[in-house]
Amino acid sequence: MENIKDIEQRILEEVSKASDLKALDEIRVSAMGKKGQITEMMKTLGQMSADERVETAKKLNVLKAAVEEALSKRKDILESEALNAKLASEKIDVTLPCRPETQGRIHPVSKIYEEVVAIFGELGFEVAEGPSIEDQFHNFNALNMPLNHPARQMQDTFYIAHDKDAPFNMDDAYVVRTHTSGMQIRTMENKKPPIRIIAPGRTYRSDFDATHTPMFHQVEGLVIDKTTTLAHLKGCLYDFVKAFFELEDIPVRYRPSYFPFTEPSAEMDIGCLKTKTELKIGAGNDWLEILGCGMVHPNVLKAGGIDPDxxxxxxxxxxxxxxxMLKYGIPDLRTFFESDVRWMKNYGFAPLDFSSLTGGLSNNGGQLR
Structure with missing residues (x-):
């Protein structure tokens, strides 16, 4: 049998020469595994005399301890070398710029909302907000729209029953507001003149096509004072369209129209140039309807508790x-509400974009794509 001292020297030499963890584990198994050399030597102790067994067992335990210590130290060295090699091969050049973080975009309607509020705010208007679910008095009756008015028909308005278990009665049902005009009455009920407010918000009508959706956004404006005239209306709206479309001089005209809550009523048109491929605001001989307006009807003033005399x-x-749609060249209204991130990347705005009366906010300088 090979001398224990020689076995120790040979195994320790093999351990020191192990080039990687796999080779080191093979040495461990050959020496101390179930059929390893040291294990087999331990099995022969039972065949020895008592004195010889005690002496040999001491030597084998010393051998085993020496081999285990050598294996542990060599394993630490090899693991450290492997880690250093991996770090060297996977080195990151921290001097390179990092990849830009994806940034969210502000929806065009949100930006238009902010811009309109900013412009009218600099003109002295306050913002008034109200409920989306209205009673028929504020949504229709007080705005000079009696029960037989066409706007109150089922095909135009979403009605909500008072009680889901009771028979539906359209005459006393709530409505999801069809316009923000109801804030005219609510403001007059709670505030004495002079009044100068805008009421932006969501509105709802039963309509759906390329230029209409069941939910859309509207801003209503109201000015009441003792000396307010149609000239004030024209001047206010002219300042607004100039600031909004970022044009120093923009042609406008007012066409007679009909709205139940104003008398006289008009529609405001702005000058434009229409071609097959573009619509340019502020140039050409064509006209584009932009908004409805008029002097508040005396019946509306009375309904709000204000003396029309x-x-x-x-x-x-x-x-x-x-x-x-007009300012940013968006052809289909329905795309506003489809939650398409590609659409938002094209039409959305950076968070730090801002708007004001003296400088609006535009992607294309008033020209539709």
Whole structure:
């Protein structure tokens, strides 16, 4: 049998020469595995005399301890070398710029909302907000729209029953507001003249095509004072369209129209150039309807608790979604609400973009793509 001292020297030499963890584990198995050399030597102790067994067992335990210590130290060295090699091969050049983080975009309607509020805010208007679910008095009756008015028909308005278990009665049902004009009445009920407010918000009508959706955004304006005239209305709206479309001089005209809550009523058009491929605001001999307006009807003033013999005012209403379509060249209103991130990347705005009366916010300088 090979001398224990020689076995120890040979195994320790093999351990020191192991080039990787796999080779080291093979040495461990050959020496101390179930059929390893040291294990087999331990099995022969039972065949020895008592004195010889004690002496040999001591030597084998010393051998085993020496081999285990050598294996542990060599394993630490090899693991450290492997880690260093991996770090060297996977080195990161921290001097390179990092990849840009994906940044969210602000929806065009949100930006139009901010811009319109900013412009009218600098003109002295306050923002008034109200409920989306209205009673028929504020949504229709007080705005000079009696029970037989066409706008109150089922095909135009979403009605909500008072009680889901009771028979539906359209005459006393709630409505999901069809316009923000109801804020005219709520403001007059809670505030004495002079009044100068805009009421932006969501509105709802039963309509769906390329230029209409069941939910859309509108801003209503109201000014009431003792000396308010149609000239004030024209001047206010002219300042607004100039700031909004970022044009120093923009042709405008007012066409007679009909709205139940204003008298006289008009629609405001702006000059434009229409071709097959583009619509350019502020140039050419064509006209584009932009909003509705007029002097507040005396019946509306009475419904709001204001004496029409002492006060008069003007009102206007414009669709925020339509303004966004015109300014940013968006052809289909339905795409506003489809949550397409590719669409948002094209039409959305950076978070730090801002708007004001003296400088609006545009992607294309008033020219539709």
């Amino acid at each position: 002492e006060y008069q005012g003007f009102a206007f209403g414009v669709g925020l979604d339509r303004l966004a």
